[in-house]
Amino acid sequence: MRTILVASALSLIIALLGTPLWIRLVRRLGYGQMIREEGPQAHLGKRGTPTMGGTVFIVAALVGYLIAHLATTTRPTVSGVLVLLLMTGLGVVGFVDDYIKVFKQRSLGLRSGAKMIGIIIVGAVFALLSLRFPNGYDITPATTHLSFLRDFGPSIGPYLFVGWALLMIAGTSNAVNLTDGLDGLAAGAVGSVLGAYVLIGNWQLRNSCTLIGLAPNCYTVRDPLDLAVVASAVLGALVGFLWWNAPPAKIFMGDTGSLGLGGVIVGLAVMTRTQLLFIILGGLPVIITLSVIIQVGSFKMTGKRVFKMAPLQHHFELSGWAETTIVVRFWLISMLCVAAGLALFYIEWMPGH
Numbered sequence: 584m585r586t587i588l589v590a591s592a593l594s595l596i597i598a599l600l601g602t603p604l605w606i607r608l609v610r611r612l613g614y615g616q617m618i619r620e621e622g623p624q625a626h627l628g629k630r631g632t633p634t635m636g637g638t639v640f641i642v643a644a645l646v647g648y649l650i651a652h653l654a655t656t657t658r659p660t661v662s663g664v665l666v667l668l669l670m671t672g673l674g675v676v677g678f679v680d681d682y683i684k685v686f687k688q689r690s691l692g693l694r695s696g697a698k699m700i701g702i703i704i705v706g707a708v709f710a711l712l713s714l715r716f717p718n719g720y721d722i723t724p725a726t727t728h729l730s731f732l733r734d735f736g737p738s739i740g741p742y743l744f745v746g747w748a749l750l751m752i753a754g755t756s757n758a759v760n761l762t763d764g765l766d767g768l769a770a771g772a773v774g775s776v777l778g779a780y781v782l783i784g785n786w787q788l789r790n791s792c793t794l795i796g797l798a799p800n801c802y803t804v805r806d807p808l809d810l811a812v813v814a815s816a817v818l819g820a821l822v823g824f825l826w827w828n829a830p831p832a833k834i835f836m837g838d839t840g841s842l843g844l845g846g847v848i849v850g851l852a853v854m855t856r857t858q859l860l861f862i863i864l865g866g867l868p869v870i871i872t873l874s875v876i877i878q879v880g881s882f883k884m885t886g887k888r889v890f891k892m893a894p895l896q897h898h899f900e901l902s903g904w905a906e907t908t909i910v911v912r913f914w915l916i917s918m919l920c921v922a923a924g925l926a927l928f929y930i931e932w933m934p935g936h
Contacts, residue, residue, distance in 0.1 A: 586657055596823065660809040707745060731859040731860050774822065874894055
């Protein structure tokens, strides 16, 4: 528990103090956000806002995580390091995308194919390594089973697992990227999911099969406590960043941040054996992604649009909602999704169940 508190506090302080320094540096270099001409006209006034802010909270989370382990004389675990590796690797892909945008002064960075190749390479390395490194109980960071509250059903085999992991990683990173359309929206939504994984990791530790034996409903997770430390470190860093990213944002996280955040939450889902529960916990990015799929599908099949603009948050912008109203209401939706996911996670422990 001390490691969780130290990691979150250090990450928060580093991000809170480091973000304004990054803002000054980005302004000095002239790395301002490019805005798509086809987007909402109200966004054109945001052109030139410092971007690539995800760099700050990724670094803050890494430093907070490492120093917390040093301060509490505990060792980082394979599971925690792999999740941070996934976050950092996808963050690097996003950084390259952001850099091309600001360097070439265009609203599109990496070509979609090149970005997807980068995501696949990082995701494949994560998936393959997660099936290795068994501990003394022969538990590996991930398994070749699907999971909801824990693993279920027969093994799908390593090849199908890697494919499934890549689908989750690509889908989640792009879903968070689509959610990052308004000031503070993605940071607040992902923050609530990270908070859920702090609770889940702690509960899995207290009810680990390695501690209480093969008791009913115990969890076979390799490093539940350190996964909670990872979630708390990223959450603390995100809160520090959100102080400056809240409407009206003084900095944007860019693809650096959105891809990195997508990586850390899907990595936590894989390692805690809550892959399908994650769809509920991350309900807001799922809803926003579905709005894009519905919009594109409807236009291709009927020539008509369901929404005034996709992703969904822009539909409400064009409907006259204030940006802060949309952000706060979408945060509430995200919290409700997280509450529903946690209720499902804990329901089997309720008396009489």
